[in-house]
Every structure is written in C-alpha cells, then in structure tokens.
Amino acid sequence: MSPATMRDTARGGAYIPADTSGDGPGGTVGALFAEWTKLWSVRATWWCLAGSFALMGVFAPALGGSIANGYRDDGVHTKLPIAESPAMALNLVQFAVVALAMLVITTEYSTGSIRTTLQCVPVRGRMLFAKSVVIFPIMFVVGTALAALGAAATTPLLFEYGDTDLGKAVPTVLFAGVYVALISVFAIGVGAAVRSAVGTLTTVFMILAGLPGALVISSNELAQEISDYLPSIAAQHLMVGDMEPYSRPVALIVLLAWVVAAQLVGYLVLRRRDA
Amino acid sequence: MITLREVTKRYESTVAVDRLNLEIPPGQVTGFLGPNGAGKSTTMRMIMGLDRPSSGKVLINGQPYASIKNPLRQVGALLEAKALHPGRSAYNHLLAMARSNGIPRRRVGAVLEIVGLEKVAKKRAGSFSLGMGQRLGIASALLGDPQVLLFDEPVNGLDPDGVRWVRELMRSLAAEGRTVFVSSHLMSEMQLTADRLVVIGRGKLLADAAIEDVIARSSLTAIRVRTPDSTGLAELLTQLGNRASQVQRHGDNEALVSGMSVEQIGDLAFELRVRLHELRVVEASLEEAYMEMTAASVEYKSPKPPAEPAPQQKFEV
Numbered sequence: 157m158s159p160a161t162m163r164d165t166a167r168g169g170a171y172i173p174a175d176t177s178g179d180g181p182g183g184t185v186g187a188l189f190a191e192w193t194k195l196w197s198v199r200a201t202w203w204c205l206a207g208s209f210a211l212m213g214v215f216a217p218a219l220g221g222s223i224a225n226g227y228r229d230d231g232v233h234t235k236l237p238i239a240e241s242p243a244m245a246l247n248l249v250q251f252a253v254v255a256l257a258m259l260v261i262t263t264e265y266s267t268g269s270i271r272t273t274l275q276c277v278p279v280r281g282r283m284l285f286a287k288s289v290v291i292f293p294i295m296f297v298v299g300t301a302l303a304a305l306g307a308a309a310t311t312p313l314l315f316e317y318g319d320t321d322l323g324k325a326v327p328t329v330l331f332a333g334v335y336v337a338l339i340s341v342f343a344i345g346v347g348a349a350v351r352s353a354v355g356t357l358t359t360v361f362m363i364l365a366g367l368p369g370a371l372v373i374s375s376n377e378l379a380q381e382i383s384d385y386l387p388s389i390a391a392q393h394l395m396v397g398d399m400e401p402y403s404r405p406v407a408l409i410v411l412l413a414w415v416v417a418a419q420l421v422g423y424l425v426l427r428r429r430d431a
Numbered sequence: 432m433i434t435l436r437e438v439t440k441r442y443e444s445t446v447a448v449d450r451l452n453l454e455i456p457p458g459q460v461t462g463f464l465g466p467n468g469a470g471k472s473t474t475m476r477m478i479m480g481l482d483r484p485s486s487g488k489v490l491i492n493g494q495p496y497a498s499i500k501n502p503l504r505q506v507g508a509l510l511e512a513k514a515l516h517p518g519r520s521a522y523n524h525l526l527a528m529a530r531s532n533g534i535p536r537r538r539v540g541a542v543l544e545i546v547g548l549e550k551v552a553k554k555r556a557g558s559f560s561l562g563m564g565q566r567l568g569i570a571s572a573l574l575g576d577p578q579v580l581l582f583d584e585p586v587n588g589l590d591p592d593g594v595r596w597v598r599e600l601m602r603s604l605a606a607e608g609r610t611v612f613v614s615s616h617l618m619s620e621m622q623l624t625a626d627r628l629v630v631i632g633r634g635k636l637l638a639d640a641a642i643e644d645v646i647a648r649s650s651l652t653a654i655r656v657r658t659p660d661s662t663g664l665a666e667l668l669t670q671l672g673n674r675a676s677q678v679q680r681h682g683d684n685e686a687l688v689s690g691m692s693v694e695q696i697g698d699l700a701f702e703l704r705v706r707l708h709e710l711r712v713v714e715a716s717l718e719e720a721y722m723e724m725t726a727a728s729v730e731y732k733s734p735k736p737p738a739e740p741a742p743q744q745k746f747e748v
C-alpha cells in the first residue's frame with residue numbers, strides 16, 4: 157500500500173433514516189446530473205482540457221506561420237482564412253479531447269466504478285445516453301473555444317497573407333465545435349464497446365489518423381475516395397466548407413453516421429456483456 | 432424480499448451458480464455462506480443486475496433490478512469495496528450517486544456520519560485504507576435509505592470495533608423490517624449476525640434454514656449415552672445399530688449415537704432395563720456443521736490441515 161494510504165480510525169455511528177424532503181428528479185435527468193458531477197470531480201478532465209488548449213496554442217500558429225512563409229517564398233498572393241490553420245491543427249489536438257471523452261467511460265471500467273454507475277442507473281442505454289448528452293454541449297463549447305483561440309493566436313503570424321473575413325472564420329469555428337462534440341460522442345461509443353483505455357485510444361487513433369494516413373498515401377483511386385468518408389477527413393470538409401468532394405451538410409451526415417454506428421455498437425456490447 | 436428462481440450462471444468453463452432457488456425475507460439478517468469461489472459474489476452481482484444470469488430469474492420485490500425506478504431508494508449494496516474512481520473525493524462519489532437517484536444532498540452528509548467518515552469526506556477515496564473503503568461502500572449502500580440491503584463480505588479489512596459496529600448496524604436494519612443479505616466465508620461472523628443461513632458450495636444450495644436447524648441437521652449433532660452397566664450398553668447398542676445412522680462406542684460405558692432422538696433412546700433403555708447416568712444431546716458447533724456441509728465443495732482443498740490457527744478465528748472479538 158502506498159504511504160499516502162490513510163489508516164482507518166473511524167468510528168461508525170447509529171443508523172439515521174433518510175429525511176426525504178427536497179428530493180431531486182432522479183431518472184434520466186438524475187443520470188445527467190450524476191455524469192456532470194463525476195466529470196468535474198476528477199483531475200483528468202482538467203488535464204485534458206489544459207492539454208488541448210496548449211496543443212492548439214502551439215500548433216495553429218505554427219501551421220499558419222509556415223503556410224504564410226510558404227506563400228512569401230513562392231511569391232504567391234493567396235490569402236489563408238484565419239480559422240483554417242486551427243481547423244488543420246484539430247487533426248492533432250482532437251486526441252486530447254478524445255482522450256477526455258473516452259475516459260468518461262473507460263476509467264469506469266479500469267477502476268471498477270462502472271459497477272457503482274450501473275447500480276445507480278441500471279438501464280444501459282440511459283447510462284450511455286447520459287454520458288453522451290453531458291459531453292456533447294461541453295465539447296461543443298470546448299471545440300469552438302479551441303478554434304477561436306487558435307485563430308486569434310494565428311492571425312498575427314499570417315501578416316498580409318491572412319484572410320480575416322469573419323463570414324469564413326465564424327462558420328469554421330462553429331463547425332469545429334460541432335466536430336469536437338460529435339467525435340467525443342463517437343469516442344464514448346467506442347469506449348463502451350472496447351472498455352479498456354488503451355484499446356479505445358488505439359481504435360479511435362486508427363480510425364482518425366492511421367486509416368486516413370494509409371489511404372491517402374496509397375495510389376489506389378478507390379482508397380482515395382474511401383478516405384473522404386473517414387471522420388477526420390469529413391471533419392476538414394465540414395470545418396473548411398470547401399464543397400469538394402461534398403458540401404457541409406453531407407460532411408455532417410458522414411460524421412453523424414460514424415457517431416451513430418459507434419454508439420450502437422457500444423450499446424449492444426453494454427446490453428450483452430456483464431458489467 | 433429477494434427471489435431467485437432456478438438461477439444459473441456459467442462463465443466459459445465454470446458453473447459459478449447452479450440452479451439456485453432462494454427467497455430472502457424481510458425483517459431478518461440472512462447470512463450467505465460458502466467457501467471462497469462458492470458463487471456468493473456472482474449471485475449478488477446478478478441480484479444487482481450487473482451480471483446477467485445464464486438462465487433463471489432474479490427479482491427484488493417482484494421486479495428485476497433494472498426495472499426499478501431510482502433503484503438506490505429500494506436496494507442498497509456493498510459489492511466489492513472501492514468500486515469508485517480513486518481520484519474523486521468520498522463526498523463527490525456519494526454526491527454523484529445521490530444525484531442520479533434524486534436523493535437530496537444532505538443525505539450524503541448523513542450517511543458519511545453514520546459510517547464515521549465525515550472528517551475525511553473531501554479526501555481522495557484512493558487514499559483510503561481497506562477498512563475506510565468498506566465504510567464508504569456501506570455509506571453508498573445506505574444512501575437511498577433502502578428496504579433491501581446486500582453486503583458482500585462487509586467486514587473485510589475492518590478492525591474488531593468496526594466488525595462489531597457492522598454487526599450491530601445489520602441487526603438494527605433488519606429489526607426495522609428491512610431485508611438484509613450478508614455474505615461471508617466465515618461461519619464465526621455469521622453466527623453472531625444472522626438469523627437465517629443460506630449456505631452454498633460450488634454454486635449449489637447446501638442449506639437454507641434457521642441457524643438452530645442447521646445445527647440440528649448436522650450428523651455431528653449426537654446423543655451421548657453413559658451407563659454403569661456395560662453389558663446393558665452392548666445390548667442397547669445392538670438394538671440401536673439397526674435404527675441409528677451412526678453409533679460410536681467410547682470404552683465400556685459410553686457411546687455417541689446420531690440419527691435418533693433422546694426420547695427414542697430413553698424409551699429403548701427403559702424397555703431393556705438399562706440404567707442410564709447420562710442421556711443428552713451433544714450439539715455440533717455451527718462451525719463444525721458448516722465444515723461438514725462444505726467439505727465436499729471447497730474449491731481448492733489444502734493438501735494438509737493448516738498448521739496456523741484457523742482463519743475463522745480472525746474476526747472473533
């Protein structure tokens with residue numbers, strides 16, 4: 157036992173029956189409250205958030221700066237929308253966010269606290285729903301803030317090559333929020349299916365980075381086409397809104413399909429396997 | 432009331448619980464006994480809807496656990512201690528549980544007080560000792576003030592004072608009319624706590640009876656016969672030989688007879704005109720009755736009797 161372990165010097169008292177006035181809602185709403193409480197009462201949440209902002213703070217300006225330098229060296233007179241380098245940086249930064257989302261469920265399996273959670277909320281679907289519904293808006297805010305701060309940090313490094321048109325920047329920033337929220341819910345679904353943190357992170361990493369990496373470098377045309385429908389590529393189309401090879405609504409549908417598939421698999425595993 | 436009907440749980444190669452039928456009534460402490468690996472924890476996990484039975488039904492007050500709305504208000508359980516995030520404080524752990532079932536926040540303070548953890552409530556639960564972890568587990572079981580309570584080996588890691596406290600708590604909960612189902616692999620603990628015993632071995636039900644009946648039914652419970660008349664004793668034992676399940680002779684003047692009542696032996700001695708100096712029931716201890724029952728089902732038999740004092744002494748106070 158670690159030296160930090162305390163000694164049990166407690167003295168138990170007599171039983172006190174509950175005073176039932178002022179009951180809360182319980183049920184599905186109670187499950188949401190519980191997930192909210194759990195999320196903010198562990199340090200990992202804060203570490204992952206701090207990590208994601210630190211990564212964005214470094215990578216968005218670095219990417220933007222090097223693109224602007226490239227323009228200067230080549231003597232081209234194009235402009236880079238200020239929110240585009242944060243969107244690109246999300247390819248990396250998303251893993252800090254994904255880590256936070258998947259920990260919401262994988263930590264419960266690694267610590268055994270899933271047994272407590274399922275005692276409180278025994279309906280498997282409700283438990284998964286509560287985790288996902290709590291994570292979604294939080295991650296929307298996080299993703300939006302990440303992209304906005306990334307854009308703000310990048311702008312001075314773009315010099316005359318920066319395109320500060322807010323009509324382009326604002327949608328990109330908001331869709332970054334949408335993507336981060338969706339990919340977090342996706343990660344929770346994978347976490348419910350895989351259960352171990354390492355297994356979940358590996359699976360998500362393969363789908364978000366490994367697979368597109370492999371497909372993009374292959375010379376096979378079909379592989380290239382398939383890669384367009386992977387979540388992290390669809391995310392770029394969603395955020396940048398480039399219409400090629402498909403529009404934002406299509407990108408959103410592609411992403412939603414991934415989220416629904418992951419949640420469905422997670423739910424089926426929860427239903428079938430013992431806790 | 433907890434009801435199990437023909438419940439079987441199979442893992443890949445093992446049958447952990449084998450066609451178990453049980454009714455755990457309210458108002459009593461029901462002890463759930465069996466050697467390690469007998470299937471006690473598996474049974475409790477199935478009652479709590481954590482493990483799914485391979486076949487059979489498990490009901491609490493007539494409902495499966497998962498269909499109970501806000502279940503903590505009806506059923507509380509301490510399964511393994513420390514089913515919690517080590518980085519979360521004891522208070523927040525209980526608060527999240529309370530919120531999930533609409534239990535007011537002040538109940539968290541109340542249960543922490545009951546178990547005596549109010550001073551360390553804001554400390555990380557991971558820094559707790561085994562005994563404190565058990566206390567926190569007990570606090571979470573009491574959170575919803577439930578009518579049905581399950582405790583899986585609750586005294587593990589507690590000091591003698593803690594053990595006594597748990598025992599009194601269980602008795603007081605049962606006295607209020609609640610259903611209390613407590614597992615242990617130690618008869619000595621159950622002897623002091625339980626009204627009824629459910630004994631299992633290798634997943635099978637071995638006994639389900641009031642404590643007195645468990646003792647009475649043991650073949651180790653016998654009638655001791657002593658007489659100054661050694662030829663009379665020989666004659667008595669010959670007659671008894673056909674009817675008693677076991678007759679053990681100790682010297683010329685004494686014998687132990689099992690499987691017959693005092694009345695039957697007394698009447699026979701009267702008929703045969705054998706003078707008796709002693710005729711009385713020698714009860715098996717509960718411990719002996721339990722050992723006898725489970726001898727065939729201990730999962731990993733030790734090759735030799737252990738030289739150390741038997742572990743069942745550990746929690747005796």
Ligand SMILES: Nc1ncnc2c1ncn2[C@@H]1O[C@H](COP(=O)(O)OP(=O)(O)O)[C@@H](O)[C@H]1O
Binds near residue numbers: 445447466469471474
């Ligand atoms: N998740 C599991 N997977 C495989 N076997 C298990 C699992 N849980 C328990 N068992 C086996 O089931 C049997 C009963 O275990 P358990 O219920 O823990 O017994 P007890 O609590 O009475 O000591 C043991 O043989 C154990 O190895």
Ligand SMILES: [Mg+2]
Binds near residue numbers: 468471473583
């Ligand atoms: Mg056990």
